[in-house]
Amino acid sequence: MLEIKDVSIRAGEFAVKGISLNVEDSACHVIIGPTGSGKTIFLEAIMGFKKLSSGEIRLGKKNITDMPAEQRGISYLPQDLALFPHLNVKENILYGLKIKGITDRQYFDLADDLIDTLGIKHLLNRVTHNLSGGERQRVALVRAIATGNKYLLLDEPFSALHEGMKSELWFLLKELQERYRLTVLMVTHDVEEAFLLADTISIMINGRLEQTGKKEEVYRYPATIDTAEFFGIRNLFDAEITDKGNIVRCKELNAELFVKASLDNRLKNLKIGIRAEDIMILRTGRTITGQDNIIEGIITDIFRKGATDIVLFKPQNSKRIIEIEMPFYAFQKLDIKKGLSAGVIIKAECIFCLQNSHDQEGY
Amino acid sequence: MSFKRLSISFVFLTFFLYAGLILSLFYFWKGGLLLETLFSERTLYSICLSLLAATVSTLLSIFIAVPSAYALSRFEFIGKRTIDTVLELPMIVSPAALGAMLLIFFNNPVGIWIQESGIIFVFAVSGIILAQFITTAGIATRLIKAVMDEIPQRYEDVARSLGASPVKAFFTITIPLAKRGIIVSSILTWAKALGEFGATITIAGSMAMKTETLPIAIFMRLASADIEGTVVLILILISMGLGILYSVRLLMRKPPYA
Numbered sequence: 142m143l144e145i146k147d148v149s150i151r152a153g154e155f156a157v158k159g160i161s162l163n164v165e166d167s168a169c170h171v172i173i174g175p176t177g178s179g180k181t182i183f184l185e186a187i188m189g190f191k192k193l194s195s196g197e198i199r200l201g202k203k204n205i206t207d208m209p210a211e212q213r214g215i216s217y218l219p220q221d222l223a224l225f226p227h228l229n230v231k232e233n234i235l236y237g238l239k240i241k242g243i244t245d246r247q248y249f250d251l252a253d254d255l256i257d258t259l260g261i262k263h264l265l266n267r268v269t270h271n272l273s274g275g276e277r278q279r280v281a282l283v284r285a286i287a288t289g290n291k292y293l294l295l296d297e298p299f300s301a302l303h304e305g306m307k308s309e310l311w312f313l314l315k316e317l318q319e320r321y322r323l324t325v326l327m328v329t330h331d332v333e334e335a336f337l338l339a340d341t342i343s344i345m346i347n348g349r350l351e352q353t354g355k356k357e358e359v360y361r362y363p364a365t366i367d368t369a370e371f372f373g374i375r376n377l378f379d380a381e382i383t384d385k386g387n388i389v390r391c392k393e394l395n396a397e398l399f400v401k402a403s404l405d406n407r408l409k410n411l412k413i414g415i416r417a418e419d420i421m422i423l424r425t426g427r428t429i430t431g432q433d434n435i436i437e438g439i440i441t442d443i444f445r446k447g448a449t450d451i452v453l454f455k456p457q458n459s460k461r462i463i464e465i466e467m468p469f470y471a472f473q474k475l476d477i478k479k480g481l482s483a484g485v486i487i488k489a490e491c492i493f494c495l496q497n498s499h500d501q502e503g504y
Numbered sequence: 505m506s507f508k509r510l511s512i513s514f515v516f517l518t519f520f521l522y523a524g525l526i527l528s529l530f531y532f533w534k535g536g537l538l539l540e541t542l543f544s545e546r547t548l549y550s551i552c553l554s555l556l557a558a559t560v561s562t563l564l565s566i567f568i569a570v571p572s573a574y575a576l577s578r579f580e581f582i583g584k585r586t587i588d589t590v591l592e593l594p595m596i597v598s599p600a601a602l603g604a605m606l607l608i609f610f611n612n613p614v615g616i617w618i619q620e621s622g623i624i625f626v627f628a629v630s631g632i633i634l635a636q637f638i639t640t641a642g643i644a645t646r647l648i649k650a651v652m653d654e655i656p657q658r659y660e661d662v663a664r665s666l667g668a669s670p671v672k673a674f675f676t677i678t679i680p681l682a683k684r685g686i687i688v689s690s691i692l693t694w695a696k697a698l699g700e701f702g703a704t705i706t707i708a709g710s711m712a713m714k715t716e717t718l719p720i721a722i723f724m725r726l727a728s729a730d731i732e733g734t735v736v737l738i739l740i741l742i743s744m745g746l747g748i749l750y751s752v753r754l755l756m757r758k759p760p761y762a
Binding site for chain 1: 656658659661662663664665666667668669670672676677680681
C-alpha cells in the first residue's frame, strides 16, 4: 500500500497542504482537479523529485520519504511521456533493465509479454519522434511496467489524445493494471477518465484534497461546493432546514424539497445540489407516488449536446433556472418544446446537501 | 520599401562590411608569397602552436563547462546568480585586461609560489593555454548551459524512476541528448581560442618560435611593416576560422536524432 501522511509541499508562492491518502495494493486511485491545483507537484513529491515541507510517504512497511527516486521502485509517466528521443522503441523499453543490470529472464519475458499485449512489436526498431500519439502512449506504458515496478504514477498521460484513442487506452490501462496487479496513482482533470479508471477518487483543488472516497460515493455526494462546481454541477441552490423532518425550504426554487441525506439541525443555511441528469421531466398525466419532489414550471431553452440534450427549466415564481440533461431519445419521446409548461421530478435521494461555505466540508 | 526588404538590406550591409574587409586584403596580395609564407618554419610553428593551444584550452574549457552548465541549468544553490554573472566576465572585460589580471596574479605570492613549484605560465606556452582557457571557459559554460536548458528535466526524472542514479541519468540521457550542442559549443569555443590575441600576448609575450600563435604572428608581421606577409597570415587564419564555422553549420543542419 502507498501511504501518504499529511504531506505538504512548497513551490514558490503555491503550496500543497496536508495531503493524506492511501492507495491500496493493486488498486487505481485517481486524483482529479482543475489545472494548477497542485496535482503534478504532488506526484513529483511522491517520486522524490520535490522535497516535502512536512509529512511522510510509506510504501508498504518502508518509509520512502527521504529515499532517492531510483530506489523507490515507482515508475513515473509524465504528461509528455518523456520517451528518450536518442533511443529507439526497444532501447526505451529495455532502458530500466539495462540500467539496473538486470539479466533475469523473467523480466525480459515480462517485456515481451507487454509488447505483445500492447501490439507494438512492429515498432521496436523505430525512433520515437515519428510515432503517433497512441503508439507513444503504448511504448511509455510498456517501458514503465517492464522495469518490474509494481507502483505506477501517471500524470495526465492521455490528455494529448483524441477521444477515440483515449477510451481505447483507458481500457488497455485497466486491463494492464488488473493483469499485472499494478498499484496506480493517477492525476487528471478529465472527469470521465477518472470515473472510468478509478477504484477510489480524490478531488484536489487549490493544493488541498477536498474529498476522497469510493468513486460512486464521490460521484453521488460531492462534499464541497468547489467539488460540485468542478464536476460541472450547476444546480446548486441556497436552502434552509425546516422543522418538518427531512424537508428543506429552497426559496430560490420556490419549493420545499424532501431529501434523503441526514440533516444537521445545528445548521440553518445550506446549499442543495442536484445533478442535471438526475432530474426527469414529467410526462403529462403521469401519477407520482412516494417521496419524489415535483416542481411545476416552464421550459425556457433547449441545447443539443449530441447524445444528450440540455433543457433549461424555470420553476413557477422563481428567478433561478434548473438545468436538466436527458437522453435524446427521451427528449423526442416527450416532445419537449421551448415554452412548454411542464413539471420536473427530483428524487429525494438525488439531492445532496453542502454547507453553505467554501471553508467547511459537506455532509 | 517593405519592412522585409529593409531588414534584408541590413543583412547585406553587414555582409559587405566584412566581405569588403576581406577583399581589401587582396590589394596587397602577392600570389608567390602564399606558399613561401605558409610553408616557412615560423608560420608552420605558429599554426601548430595555435592548433595545439586552442585544442588543449578548449578541452579544458569543455571539461569544466559541462558539469558547471548542468549545475547552473538544473539546480538552485547559494551564489548561483553571482556565479552566473561572473561567467560573463570574458565577454565584458577586454582580453588585454584579462591577460593583465593573469600577469598580476602571477606576481602575487600565490602566483609566484605556483610558478616556483614548476609550472611556468608567464612567457610560456602554458601561459597561452591558460589565457585562452580563461577567455573561453565562461563562454563555453554559457553556450552549454543554453543546450542543457533545452533538455527537459523530465527525461532524467523518468530515467531515475526506471532505476538510474543521477550520475547514470546524466551519462545515459543528458549527455547523449546534449551531444550535438556540446560539439557545436566546442567548435565555437575552439574558434574563439584560435583567434585569441589580447590575453595571450599580455601573459605569454610575443617571442618568435616560442609563444608566437597565429594572431601574434600577424601582429609581429604588421609591426615589422611586412604587409604582404600579414595578408597571407590573415587569410590563413580566416580560412581556418571559416572552415570551422562551416562545419558547425553542417552539424546544425542535420536533424538531431534521425
